[in-house]
Amino acid sequence: MAYKEALWDGSDPSYAPGAARSGRWLYWKPPAKYKKMGYTKTSERLPGELGDGRDLDRARRCRELTREMLAFFGVNIDTYDVGTWGWLVDRYINDKHSPIRDVKANTREGYLWVLQRWTAAIGTVSIAQTDYVMICELRDGMKAKGRNEAYISRMFDRLRAVAKYGKLIKHAPAREVSEILSDMRFQSAPRRSVTPTREQIRAIIEEADARGLESFATGLMIQWVFCLRSVDVRGQWLECDPNAGGIVRKRERSRQNRGKPEVYERWQDGLTWDMVDEELTYFEKVISKTAKAMPDPIRFDMTDAAELRQRLTALAARGRIGPVIRSEKTGMPYTRYGWSQVFRRLRDSLGLPKELTVMDTRAGALTEAKNMGVAPFDLRDAGQHLEVSTTDRYARGRNEAIAKVVKLRNL
Template sequence: MVYWQPPKKYRASGYKVGNTRLPGRADDGRDAERAARARELTLEMLNWARGDVEPRIAPGTWGWLIARYKADDVSPFRDLKPNSRDDYLFTLARWEAAIGAVLITDTNLVELKSWQRSMQQKGRSHSYIKRMFTMLRIVAGYGVALQAPGARAVKEIMGEMRIKGPKARKVSPTPEQIAAIVGKSDEAGDSAFSLGILLQWWLTLRAVDVRGQYLRMTPEEAATAKEEGGIIRGWFRWADGITWSMIDRDVTTLTKTPSKTEETAPDALEFDLVLVPDVRARLLSIPPEKRVGPVIVDRKGMPFNRYTWSDKFRAYRTEAGVPDDVWMMDTRAGAINHAKRAGASPILLQHAANHASLDTTNRYIREQNDSIAQVIRLRHEV
């Protein structure tokens, strides 16, 4: 049997809901359903702590503000995509455990720096520390909106702090490495993975915009999703990937709005598949009667999740003899750098990557040394 258990600090504060049995049993394939129920119980507990029943968490503490950020109907947390909410909850839980009882008004530069040093002493990475303080800054910003005492001062202090982030990645796959990985995938008969990686590479798309992703649903969203149809696994629905409805009958054009910019740039992008004959040939090889729903599916006809997708990349990368420091997430950067070497202008690179800012595109450029050498050669030609 599997149970949800409220943290000790809530029980100590007077929360009367104890261990609650979750649906099913361990290893029965109902993990998503249990996770959704656990989330409901957690939100009920947070609403209680916020004061909907009787305030037990002291108002003005970080625990109080974090609970408000997670539970308030007007919180920007509500506007996040389900996968982003899950990531936020993980980080928020760590802050809640560490500083939940600390008053916001007692938080000054000395305290903030001590938290940073504590993370460093525990061997936390620059990426981890940056992510944690970014989250705290977001929560403090919500505190400012609520006019919580001390929140504005904390946000201003954090605005002056410099939290070192992770070093920019310098690695991106070459065309030869991508070809080698696809070759090993083809040898394994994994045609869907080969097609997906080539779509990422030639169309400069994120993996999520090719294979899609499974997004967690609330009970209300689940009820609506069942009425609307689509691919549903427990409390998760599939979204954002390429579907056959985005490809014209002659398989010459793919029309898609990238998930990351669908709200800010709702106009769909058109990709000429005739310009990528290998990709088009692979699409045409799929029987017409199977050209329904998601394009990239496993042998059971279901879309991949992100973990399986990354695992496959690592396996074929190893078989192909490609260095371990080449990651699946680097495919997009590799495509941009490939285009740069081919002579594409900065504005062309920006448009191909569907970036709102050229500064974003520049963060994907990982061949600074090559650029320096090229500048030296050009200067010698003057």
């Protein structure tokens, strides 16, 4: 049901949504579909009676009661009708009790990217009209557009989460969709099998040195030596309040975001000089991904990493304040995309396989350690994981493991 702008701005004082007559009396009544979705208030008798000259008072009260009803559903009525996917996604994002509030900011950013695409695709579609056939058609439509299994799985993971949220707030149609999705299986993306070798990482580091990218080269070496994620070395920029402390900047605006309010970002999670001891023999850092479960800093010993210490000594000469790794071009910490872009350019200039990504660096380091015979629990700790099963997803080299077993059995 679409309401007039007068519901919000009072531009039509006589607008009385929900008004109904019974004899000489007038009542406000919520539409049937809102009652069906769980709105408990059934009706309210409006002041006065017909012909008493208080029509505008009654109209104002009708608008007040209608706005209260819409607020109950947490809906942005300017854009979405209650009961559509756009409404449920909007509430899932903005409800202070929503499960999306419990995830890390960078994870939430990825979720929002997916939810924006769902809203664009099915935002006006009624949840009650969404059935098994429609879901299959959505999936098949993605395949027809050339979307890979990873993309499709990611999209439906979020749709499943939104439907489950609808179930939590007792929206009956969402409960039905949630049950349908729970019984469906979407092909997961195959595990990546590509891992960079020590020689390939060395080649990229040397190419970075040749181009004057000593900070990037040092950061990549830290990733390789200590099996760290990129975010725990270069850090990340996350949306924040403009008055937040630390290193804050305005987000660069894309063409489609021009005219919208400024967005500010704060740098966090990266390696800073206060984490590194004066003699450059170790650094201590809380791992960003497991910070809640493992809040204590982990010490990374550098006494046997002579080359890395030399590189850090050179960087320290620029000043031991703030982020250790900074872009030579901007003097600021790298963005996620900037870091990946530099890796790709160096990789391509060396003619290395395009399948290699900077994300694989950590997997390559763990795989090398696994192939050298490092015990599973030691490997787990080196990867800063809580479970061995998690490390197993990163440590690849299945072919080498099979070859090792064959050799041992045939001695």
